[in-house]
Amino acid sequence: MISIDGISKEFDLGSETVTALDTLSHDVAAGRFVAVVGPSGCGKSTLLRLIAGLEKPSSGSIEIEAGRVRRPVGFVFQDAVLLPWKTVEANVRFPLDTGGTKRALADAKVRELLELTGLSGFAKALPRQLSGGMKQRAAIARALAEDPPILLMDEPFSAVDLLTRETLNDELLRIWERTGKTVVLVTHSVEEAAYLADEVMVLSAHPGRLVKTYEVALARPRNEATKLDRDYHELVAALRRDLRGGRIRP
Structure with a gap:
C-alpha cells in the first residue's frame, strides 16, 4: 500500500542545509500495523509528513496505492488539535x-x-x-x-499518563482490528511499539536511515498476557539495545 523508494529530505536553514532523512526505502503492506522508533531528531515525524504529502522529498519517491479515495491518509498528531x-x-x-x-x-x-x-x-x-x-x-x-485506508499517528499518546496510555493502546488495537486500516505509528516507547505492531522500523540517529526492521511474531489479539510473553520482553530488550547501544548510528 505504501512504497517508499530511496527518499531523502533536506531542510535549508539559511546558513546550512540539514539532512533529516537519507535514502530510506521500505514497503508497508495493506492492513499492517507498523511502528517507527529512533532517537529524537532522527526524522520520524518528517517521514510521516512525507507519506501524508505535507512535505515533498528532496529525492526519491513515495507511492500510495489506495484506489479512488479523496483523502487516502488520516493523520493524528501529538497534540489533538x-x-x-x-x-x-x-x-x-x-x-x-x-x-x-x-x-x-x-x-x-x-x-x-x-x-x-x-x-x-x-x-x-x-x-x-x-x-x-x-x-x-x-x-x-x-x-x-x-x-x-491509511492512518498515520505521530506520538499520539505521549502527553497522557501511563495507565491512560495503556488503555488507549488497547483501544487503538480494537479500532485497528475493526477497521482494517494500514497504520504507521511513530513512538518513543519501545514497549508500545512491541505491543502494537506487526513490524517495527528502527531509524538511525541524525540523519535518519532505516537500519533494521523487526517482524513481531506475537500472537493476536494482544492483551495484558502479551506483556508477560518471553518474546515480547526479548523484542523490547533488543529495541532498547539498538536505541541505547550506539548500533543504530549511521
Missing part, C-alpha cells in the same frame, strides 16, 4: 462538512465513529471539558471520518 469552539461531534464531522458529505450521511458516520472511539456520551462536550485521552480519541475519530 481540536477546534476549541466546536463540540466533539462537530470536530469529528468537520472533514465531512468541508468535503461536501450530505448531512444525513455525515450524521450517521459521526455516530458510528463516536461509538467506535467510546465517545458517544460526550458528543456535545467541548474540548476543554475532555481529558487528554478523550481528546486523542476525538482526534482519531476525526482522522477516520472520511474512511481513509
